[in-house]
Amino acid sequence: MRIAQLANFVGPTSGGIRTTLAALGEGYVAAGVARLLVVPGPEDRYLETASGDVVQLRAPRVGGGYRLLVEPWRAIEPLRRFGPTSVEVSDKSTLLPVTRWARRSGVPSVLLSHERLDAMLSLRTGLPVPTTAWNRAVLRRHDRVVVTSRYARDELRALAAATGTPLHRVPLGVDLATFHPRRGPDRSAGPLRLVHAGRLSREKSPHLAVATAVALHRRGVPVQLDVYGDGPHRSELETLAEDAPVTFHGHLAGRERLAERLARADVSLSVCPGETFGLSVLEALACGTPVVTADEGGGRELVDGACGAWAPASPDRLADAVLEVAARDMDLRRRAARRRAEEYPWSRAVEGMLEVHDLALSGAPAPAAPARWRAPAGDRRPA
Known part of the structure; x- marks a missing residue:
């Protein structure tokens, strides 16, 4: 098996996509699969x-x-040289020329659907955005589609049945070695420590997390919210916080450092109602930090009654949920959080994705066996 992974719209803070590509790629290679990753960059x-x-x-x-x-067609030449048995695409729009090439070449394409277009666009614009026609076209251009939650599957289930496109649910995972509980100072005294980690853009709902902390502050609850991440709406969020004890730390380089900060918190706020999975939810849980999330979205599927709580996406209702979690025994809630995260190792996600690729390959004509990928002379550089 030879899997080519492709992603677009990638940046230094696009943690979810980068984390997923890296974890799946490492798992593929460990399973004996040849893997090529194609991504945009400065050169x-x-x-x-x-x-x-x-x-x-x-x-x-x-x-x-x-x-x-x-110029997505520029990805086709490296693919030809690599000779994939299947391509895995993490993009619903800009890489369609690649899937057209794959279909003409008899190479199965697997779409790893990272977001619900209807939720993402509605959160970004504040208006309902029709996406049925686009999703139908996307499904028809891929041989198989992978979603990461029941919430994500609901957007595409009927369309997939109508187009005859197989739809698979493969939950993602978490790095249980990097994200783990840490012994810290006694937190029985001092303010209730909240944390929010993620890109500060409207479709991720950081405004809701900040507003929840503000609501607690207005009630007279001693609270401290630490926000890790950056994005285009940081100034709006700073204005929203006003005099509430909210600290914006910006992008935090290094996953070990982020894990340390998550483990210090009493409760993590991952409240986006349009999140299709919730890697940030799992990372907090793996650190032993319970999570409060919205009552809809993929994050809700990761949180149970022992490791956190959920509420409608309003600051006051989420503030109530935070206080309910904070009132529980600290040791019990931390152990419950870690146990929940341990149900989602990356190895299970890798197994699920390899099964999807194998199913895709079984229905495709056998491609010619290529030579091992080689970059053009003079272009090869060590990592």
């Missing part, structure tokens, strides 16, 4: 890594440090 570059070769294609910045491959 054309070919890298050899322990988890497969990487092709970085020159792409302009489009805001927030993100890069967008505006």
